[in-house]
């Protein structure tokens with residue numbers, strides 16, 4: 001027997017997003033199981049109900065406006081006076097859409113003194129402690145929801161790394177259901193057509209036109225565009241590779257496109273991109289050089305004179321609107337850079353002074369960050385105390401805070417709190433980044449010596465990387481003086 005005056009209740013089974021996700025995975029009917037559990041709760045507490053009092057919500061939306069059954073409960077059944085309570089899995093099932101929703105639900109429960117019955121507890125709105133808990137749970141529900149989303153994401157992540165689909169698939173030719181893949185033969189045919197057309201060097205827009213004229217639709221029922229075709233022919237899933245956050249895993253479905261067809265297509269795609277791969281700016285000459293006069297990049301060009309080739313560095317300032325004309329011979333620049341690298345080996349003090357300089361600026365930065373974290377933590381604790389005070393104010397009998405004002409202040413404060421937490425996290429990350437260890441001087445010197453000994457055997461790209469790691473910026477003035485910004489490499493192959 002219950003001590004409460006509850007004659008008739010609404011049973012409100014409702015799937016949460018997690019339930020929907022679980023249904024997809026396991027196929028079990030969450031709504032039926034929940035209804036049974038809620039009915040048992042009533043039986044256990046000797047609360048009457050009829051079949052008509054069971055009002056299940058089919059969807060899993062979070063806002064009231066997207067839950068027609070609950071909307072009716074809130075607007076019709078609760079005010080009708082025919083019911084004294086609502087039976088739910090937990091208070092948060094009533095709503096976790098937003099603060100306005102929470103306020104609406106809370107107001108209705110208080111105004112009609114409506115009981116909330118969960119398997120663990122009956123909440124009585126006329127009881128101050130219960131009232132307080134209802135309010136806290138309705139408002140906290142939103143926070144919880146964010147946490148759950150995070151957990152769901154972790155779960156998907158783990159699954160995706162095993163080659164299942166992490167999210168809903170929009171890959172033409174494949175369907176993913178409960179994480180498992182199935183092949184759709186008629187879509188596979190389209191995919192193969194696309195690859196075959198591309199292998200014949202038909203352009204992306206032309207392929208899209210062909211499919212559109214055949215009345216073929218994309219996975220979403222839309223038109224094909226050049227970009228859609230590009231995505232299809234570059235989707236490695238078709239050769240059985242599943243990419244998740246930039247890492248490749250073997251997919252849990254057989255490949256759809258034969259490897260020789262894939263290779264043929266990709267030999268064809270490359271020439272379209274050649275200008276991006278080797279633009280004149282992205283040259284493989286040795287030095288990333290800047291003009292000391294105007295700050296523009298100076299690019300190296302190969303020039304031919306009679307039977308010999310030589311490199312000339314040319315200021316690109318003209319292209320950026322300055323009048324600078326600045327040409328320097330490459331061989332002299334390359335020689336000076338190599339000399340400068342050798343100086344480091346002859347005089348390790350250069351490196352030591354760079355390290356002590358960077359240590360000094362690092363420790364100043366770390367101190368600055370520590371102070372910023374401290375400031376934010378102080379503010380955070382003030383805001384949290386404010387929330388508690390806000391609550392106490394709301395409870396006061398003499399001058400009660402209006403619910404709208406309470407809700408508004410609560411949500412505003414929560415926003416500030418969340419922002420502060422994010423900022424603290426970012427600052428902490430920044431501090432960790434600063435603690436990256438520089439290589440030991442011995443190690444750096446040994447490797448540099450090795451590189452200089454084999455200088456002529458190194459390819460241009462490696463020379464460029466090595467130079468850049470010691471000299472992040474090199475400039476040359478009109479009279480030929482070179483300026484080197486120096487640095488200690490954080491890692492050396």
Ligand SMILES: [Zn+2]
Pocket residue numbers: 291292293294295296315316317324325326
């Ligand atoms: Zn210049």
